[in-house]
Amino acid sequence: MSDFDLEFRNVTKTFGDVRAVDDATFQVRRGEFLSLLGPSGCGKTTSLRMIAGFERPTSGEIFLDGRPVGATPPYRRNVNTVFQHYALFPHKTVLDNVAFGLLMKRRPPAQIAERVDRMLALVELPGVGRRFPHQLSGGQQQRVALARALINEPTVLLLDEPLGALDLKVRRRMQQELKRIHREVGVTFVYVTHDQEEALTMSDRIAVMNHGRIEQLDTPSGIYERPATRFVAGFIGLTNLLRGVVEARHDRDVVVRLASGARLRAETADGAVPGAEVDVAIRPEKIQMTAVRPAAADNCLEGHVTNFVYQGAATEYQVTLADSPEVRVIVQNIGETWRAAVVPVGTRVYLCWSRGAGLILSDAAEAPQRDPEDDEAAAERVAWR
């Protein structure tokens, strides 16, 4: 038996000129909660539809439970899907909706009744079995959809923005519920969302997608602390990018010179040879803002406060530096009085951070993005020669 419930090997799906999924290779461990995260149109739903068997890869192969499923029709795959819009049967009761999969498999009535009860208890909806879907709230309908999918004991449960239609409060509660249910049933979840916070809080690992490509697949903290590309750094949380040129490098330590002549020290895992143009990425909460220049600091830039947004527990400042665009800084409001909590606009400040907080994003680390227009342009250039 395979250690992986699901595997993509070089899977590509094109629709005409559009590369909806571009050479995706990854593995999902048994019982894992994997999120596919990315902006609209990046290929999340297409990936799910290929796993479910509603679309076939243009090239590459998908494995479920260690076996290639290219020739397996959707109804023979041990996979169920929960969609954004509750696809419940409107004229069937909750009981009949949840029982549907087992009725199709012609299980004995006593077994079906027992399993339906168990599922409704799991999703914390006992006692609503006789109601119809329109007599339930949105969140309750999604619980029924979940029960209806899980009753089939799928190897992999696919969830395509299942909370997308719910209001924020219900959504937050359902996130917790989904995590609990995932822990209880131990089924592998592949969860699609374009909400980075949802992906960070719920997932074991996240695959960040952009233009059909997986730019990074890592744990939530790996994605946040060590983004591999500019896109990932910008898509997950706030990040400051300071452009400069690599001046020197010793092992992982890099010195970058900004246009102003200021030098920054940062760490890099790859690329970044002297002379290369790079971005130094720093998260706003890793920056210390002080009124006087500290005696010894690896990285320290002078600027002045141009704006701030008081957020209660923290205040987000915009600081304009001598040469660079605005830098955002998040300061935790740990002062004892409200006076300590704000630094007024116009104040001269120093922004400092440790060497390890600055991450080099070089062009080499960037996943190449194939744009069909580039390909066409390239083909034209070749034709002209």
Ligand SMILES: Nc1ncnc2c1ncn2[C@@H]1O[C@H](COP(=O)(O)OP(=O)(O)OP(=O)(O)O)[C@@H](O)[C@H]1O
């Ligand atoms: N059946 C189809 N025919 C043609 N193009 C398609 C088809 N299905 C998807 N696409 C295209 O493939 C790309 C990826 O679509 P997909 O639905 O997978 O995106 P998504 O990441 O799920 O986006 P969203 O967050 O908006 O749901 C898009 O450019 C889309 O227009």
Ligand SMILES: [Mg+2]
């Ligand atoms: Mg989609």
